[in-house]
Each structure stands twice: as C-alpha cells, then as structure tokens.
Amino acid sequence: MSSAYGHTTIYLEQYEIEAGWGDEPPVVNLPNKIVIEVAESGEKEGLRIGVNSAFKSMTATLMAGGATKELDINSDPRPGHYYAKIFPTKTGSMSVKLVGELNGLPVDVVIPIEDVESQSIIAFPPVSGSSSAGEIGAVKNALSSLQKDVSNIKSNVGDVSLTAGGVDIQNAYNFAVFGLSLGAAGVILAIIAMLRRK
Known part of the structure; x- marks a missing residue:
C-alpha cells in the first residue's frame, strides 16, 4: 500500500486501486467527492491502463466510525476514473470499503483516506476567540432566561403572605x-461542551 497527495493506493494482483478526496484537504461542511482510480498494469513497465466498468460487480462504501454510506459511483470521462459526491459533516478519519469482483478477481478491501479537517485549516484571516464568543452568547442567553424565571416567581409570590397554611413561602421561593x-x-x-466539540 502506498500513499501520495493524500490518496492511498492498494495493489490487487495486476490492478492498482487508488482512493482519496477530490478536493484536498477535505474540510467539514464543504461539498467534496471521493475519487477512485482503477488501473491495470500495461505491457511496458510503468504503463497503466484505466479499467472501464470497474464498478459493474463492485460496490464502494464510505465508513466513518460506526457510520457507513454506500456511495453512488459515477464514471469520469477518463478511463478508470470514478467519483462519488459527498458532503462531510464531521471531522475525523474515513475509509472506503470496496467489495465485489473486478473482472473476476474477488475484492474485499478497506482503503483509508485523508482525515476530514475543521474549517479552521482554510480560514483566513484566523478568527480569534470565535468559540469563546459563542460561549459568552450562550451564557448571556441562559442568564437572561434565568432572570425572567426569577422575575415571574417574584411577581407570583409577591401577593402571598410569608406564611400560608404552615408553609414558609420564603423558603419555597429560595428553593425555587x-x-x-x-x-x-x-x-x-x-452548551459549552457542545461548542468545544466542534
């Protein structure tokens, strides 16, 4: 197995299968595509011939953690080149699993591809404190909600005497x-934990 430019190549007898991303680096929440090249060794050393109809009896599945998605493989105009549109929604590692037959050769392989990165890898100029600004906004919203609830409780309790039927209203208010x-x-x-995950 070899890797170049973020693509990984595996060898199955006379075939070379290379998989990777169409746009590199792959970035979360940006449209991309998985590209797969299937070639056969030619008569001369170093010569490769693209294999047409490679996915006639073979499927490709994208795997990320425990999640899987069968890819809708499209043919590129170039012989042996295939792609599937994808919209990565999480950062992290992914792999392409190929299962089936390639011109009679059984195929059952997993090809690791480049990790999906956060948008910060291509953001310019860098946004400083963006997550802390979001955290501050979340805290402000939560405190505002809390203040409204306390005001509602005060207005409802204000008309009641401090002891009604043996119940101390002040303690109930404090507890609330x-x-x-x-x-x-x-x-x-x-909210802070969710923001830090991203």
Whole structure:
C-alpha cells in the first residue's frame, strides 16, 4: 500500500486501486467527492491502463466510525476514473470499503483516506476567540432566561403572605431560585461542551 497527495493506493494482483478526496484537504461542511482510480498494469513497465466498468460487480462504501454510506459511483470521462459526491459533516478519519469482483478477481478491501479537517485549516484571516464568543452568547442567553424565571416567581409570590397554611413561602421561593440556578448552570455547561466539540 502506498500513499501520495493524500490518496492511498492498494495493489490487487495486476490492478492498482487508488482512493482519496477530490478536493484536498477535505474540510467539514464543504461539498467534496471521493475519487477512485482503477488501473491495470500495461505491457511496458510503468504503463497503466484505466479499467472501464470497474464498478459493474463492485460496490464502494464510505465508513466513518460506526457510520457507513454506500456511495453512488459515477464514471469520469477518463478511463478508470470514478467519483462519488459527498458532503462531510464531521471531522475525523474515513475509509472506503470496496467489495465485489473486478473482472473476476474477488475484492474485499478497506482503503483509508485523508482525515476530514475543521474549517479552521482554510480560514483566513484566523478568527480569534470565535468559540469563546459563542460561549459568552450562550451564557448571556441562559442568564437572561434565568432572570425572567426569577422575575415571574417574584411577581407570583409577591401577593402571598410569608406564611400560608404552615408553609414558609420564603423558603419555597429560595428553593425555587436555587433549582432554577442549578438548571441554568447545567444548560450553560451543556452548551459549552457542545461548542468545544466542534
């Protein structure tokens, strides 16, 4: 197996199969395509001949973690060149699995391809503090929501005497505010964790 320009080549008897991305580096949330080249060794050393109809009895599946997607393979005008449009939605490693037959030769291989990168790899000028700005906005929204809830509780409790039927309304109010605060803190932490994952 060899790798160049982010493409990986495998050898199956007289065939060379190369797989990779159409646009490199592959970037999350940008349209791209998986390109596959299938060639057969020619009569002269170093000569390769593109194989037509290579996917007549063979399928290609894109794998990312536990997720899989069977690719809709299209023929390129050049002999032996194939592609499948894809829109990568997560960063990380991916592989192409080929299964079937190539001119009578059984095929069952997994070809690793270049990792999908975040958009920061091509962003210019770099955006500094963008994730912290999002985190600050999320915290502001959560605090604003908490303040509205506290105001609603105050307005509803304001007309009630401090002790009604043996229940201390002030303690109930304090407990409600404490509960809302814990809930808001949980929401804020969840939002921050989600933003950091991206």
